[in-house]
Amino acid sequence: MTQPFTAQDFDPLDEFDLEDDFIGASNAARPAAPPMSAPFAPVAASQTAENDAPLTLSETPAVHDPVGQLVAQTEAAVIAAPPVSPQVEAGGLPASALAAVEVSIPRIAVHVFAERQDTLSAAERAGQDRRMSRATTQIRVGGISAAVEAYQGEPTPPLIIVECLRDARSLLQEIDQLAQVCDAGTKVVVIGAANDILLYRELMRRGVSEYLVAPVQPLQLIAAIGGLFADPAQPFVGRTIAFVGARGGAGASSVAHNTAYAMSERIGVNTVIVDYDLPFGTAGLDFNQDPLGGVADALSQPDRLDATLLDRMMVRCTDKLSLFAAPATLDGDWDIQPDAFEEVTGRIRSTAPFVVLDLPHLWSGWMRKTLISADEVVIVATPDLASLRNAKNMIDLIKQGRPNDAPPRLVLNQVGVPGRPEIPAKDFGAALGVHPSLTIPFDAKIFGSAANNGQMIVESAAKTKAAEAFQTLAQIVSRRELPAAVSTRGKATEGVAKGGSLFSGLMRKKR
Numbered sequence: 001m002t003q004p005f006t007a008q009d010f011d012p013l014d015e016f017d018l019e020d021d022f023i024g025a026s027n028a029a030r031p032a033a034p035p036m037s038a039p040f041a042p043v044a045a046s047q048t049a050e051n052d053a054p055l056t057l058s059e060t061p062a063v064h065d066p067v068g069q070l071v072a073q074t075e076a077a078v079i080a081a082p083p084v085s086p087q088v089e090a091g092g093l094p095a096s097a098l099a100a101v102e103v104s105i106p107r108i109a110v111h112v113f114a115e116r117q118d119t120l121s122a123a124e125r126a127g128q129d130r131r132m133s134r135a136t137t138q139i140r141v142g143g144i145s146a147a148v149e150a151y152q153g154e155p156t157p158p159l160i161i162v163e164c165l166r167d168a169r170s171l172l173q174e175i176d177q178l179a180q181v182c183d184a185g186t187k188v189v190v191i192g193a194a195n196d197i198l199l200y201r202e203l204m205r206r207g208v209s210e211y212l213v214a215p216v217q218p219l220q221l222i223a224a225i226g227g228l229f230a231d232p233a234q235p236f237v238g239r240t241i242a243f244v245g246a247r248g249g250a251g252a253s254s255v256a257h258n259t260a261y262a263m264s265e266r267i268g269v270n271t272v273i274v275d276y277d278l279p280f281g282t283a284g285l286d287f288n289q290d291p292l293g294g295v296a297d298a299l300s301q302p303d304r305l306d307a308t309l310l311d312r313m314m315v316r317c318t319d320k321l322s323l324f325a326a327p328a329t330l331d332g333d334w335d336i337q338p339d340a341f342e343e344v345t346g347r348i349r350s351t352a353p354f355v356v357l358d359l360p361h362l363w364s365g366w367m368r369k370t371l372i373s374a375d376e377v378v379i380v381a382t383p384d385l386a387s388l389r390n391a392k393n394m395i396d397l398i399k400q401g402r403p404n405d406a407p408p409r410l411v412l413n414q415v416g417v418p419g420r421p422e423i424p425a426k427d428f429g430a431a432l433g434v435h436p437s438l439t440i441p442f443d444a445k446i447f448g449s450a451a452n453n454g455q456m457i458v459e460s461a462a463k464t465k466a467a468e469a470f471q472t473l474a475q476i477v478s479r480r481e482l483p484a485a486v487s488t489r490g491k492a493t494e495g496v497a498k499g500g501s502l503f504s505g506l507m508r509k510k511r
Contacts, residue, residue, distance in 0.1 A: 103226025104237055104346075105135045109157035110225065112139045113147045118215050119163050119191060126218040129404050130373050131226070144174035151181040159225065163191040165214065168199045175206065187228050191216055218404045238272075238349040241477050242357040242374035244367075246381035246391040251413040253277070253358050254447065255380045255440070255473070257286045260356040261456040262474035264321035266482055270352040272314065274324040276341065276370075277360035278334040281326025287317045288454025295324040295344070299336045302343035310351055324348065338366035345370070354478060372401035376477055377408035378437075383415055383422040392432050411473065412439040437476055440469045 110132075112123040120139060127137030140146060144162045162178065164171045171192055178188070187209040192199070195213045203211050210224050243259075245252035257273060264271040275283035278296055283289075298305060298313055314322040348355050357374060359367060371377055371394070379394055381387035391410065398408050410432065412425055429435040443466055450460045458467045475482055 103131060103223065103230065105132050105222070105225055106229050107134045107136075108159060108229065109136045109138070110159045110161065111147070111150075111157050112137065112161045113142050113144065113150075114139065114161075114163045114191070115141075115143045115165055116163065116214060122216050122218050122221060123161070125403055126221040126225075129218060129222055130402055131222050133373070135225075144171075144178050148174070148177050148181055151178075156181070156183045156186040158185070159187045159189065159228065161189045161191065161221070163214065165193045168192075168194060168196060171199070172202065172206075175203070175208065179207070189224055189228070222404075238351070238353045238355050239375040240345060240349060240355045240357055240373075241376045241378065242359055242371055243378045243380060244359040244371065244394070245361045246379055246387040246394065248361045250361075250380045250382050250387060251440075252361070252380035253282050254286070254451070255378070255411055255413060255470075256356055256358045257283060258456050258458060258470040259378075259473050259477065260354075261318075261321060262458050262470045263354060263356075263478050263480075264318060266458060266471050267474055267478055267480045268320065268483060269354055269478060269480060270320050270322075271354045271356060272322045272324065272348055272352045273356045273358060274345070274348060275326040275358045277328075277358065278326045278336075279328065279330055280360070281328050281358070283323055283358060284325040284328060286451065286454060286456075287315075287323055287325075289315045289317065289323060289325055294326065296327045296334070298324065298344045298347075299340045302340045302347070305344065305347045307351070310347060314351075322352065336366075338364070338369065341366040341370060342373070368397070368401075371398055376406075378411055378473075378477065379408050380411045380413050381428075383412055383425065383428055384420075385423070388423060388428060388431060395432055395434055407434050409437040409476070410434045412436045414442045415439045416442045438469055438473050441465050 110127075112120075112127075114120045114123055120141065123137070123139050126132060127135075127139065138157075140150070143164045147160060147162050160178075160182070164174055166174075171190070175188075175190065182188070188207075189210045189212065190203060190208050191212045191214050193214055200211050209228055212220065212224060241259075243252045243256035253275075260271050260273045263269055273283055274295055275281035276295065278299075284294075294313055294315070298310070314324055316322050345355070345357070357370065359370065377398055379391050381391045395408055395410075410429065412428065415422065415425070425436050425439050443464065446457060446461045446464055446466060450457050453460065456470075457464065458470055461467055471482060474480075
């Protein structure tokens, strides 16, 4: 643990601590989880440096500094190493780094005091981000001095983000003044101009929670905030991938189920399918399952959900694929509170790395919120004018609600229906401003046979173009490569593969 936040000059450093300096350089260069630090609070002014000649900070480590050389070599190696995905998404971060930004920001107040115009813009965009929807963000013009003046007569929030572009010694003096007016438990993030190891170490020693180097990006701020308030009791939060059809009959459910199956069985990642089409969901049929309640029971009691209850409600289709099936009955009106969908989705995210949301073709408040809050959105459309119009409306709305995220992915399904006029994929994508990530050819025999037998295309027709398309889409949305070894399907559907009838299950439901 670092020392409490102190208002003092630097002590001359005779030796560098290898681990501390390495961590300092890494954190100063990019956002990361901060080290354990004491509360942000002042210390008596008598605690000053014993040496009359305080150490002067420079913007880079001295040439003779072995730690600086090690850090430079490490950063050069990181830059030279080929990334997993060279694609740069919205927000200024590479696609491979987005997984670290999938954080859950609690209901806190965040106050930002910025000097640069681009920092103000980045903070404003971060405050509008879907990940910050529960937090309250206030952005003010001015640096640390403005924060000190503001908190003379008001309590400090849980998090303060301040910017100071002055030299290191002036920055530390202003931080000492800020410490005098901060309440216990307040976390402070500093944005500075110098990428300096010694400055970072001194700020951490004084209780600052994180130090970022300007200019900063919106996702960089969000990642830093999420790291400070991460719940240690929750080891991970799974990514949500929402599939929605541009119009009824586009095949979004079929695409969602086959993609989830390919993710679990071909890529080998644990995946959960959630069928939110309560009256007409097809997930149970597609996997030949007869769930008793599933997602309907979860939505009726979201506050009671825990790991044990979730496990009982889920149906395990294979070793790595679980299903929250819809009841698919008209016995009730399914008048569910909108907040219940968000609560259930959040609880399910803690059970698996990937959660595939099969959304119905309807429009409501919870649908809008689910699409905007999902980590990734896949719009499934057919190459016709109605799908083009609806897909454009969806993409425009989602882009507006997710300014720091990549646009939704577009999948063209049922391409090549005999005798049907179609809009070419190139023209379809140009009209939407989103190039189709995938086109799935129409094959009535393959899809119809798989649906009637309760099987997935990747399983029943592994060598077809449709199967290859679903495996490709699984790699795209999961950002994982397809391993050489291919697992076999579990015992849950072996009866169907050996000749069991899907229709017998339907008959049992009606008795």
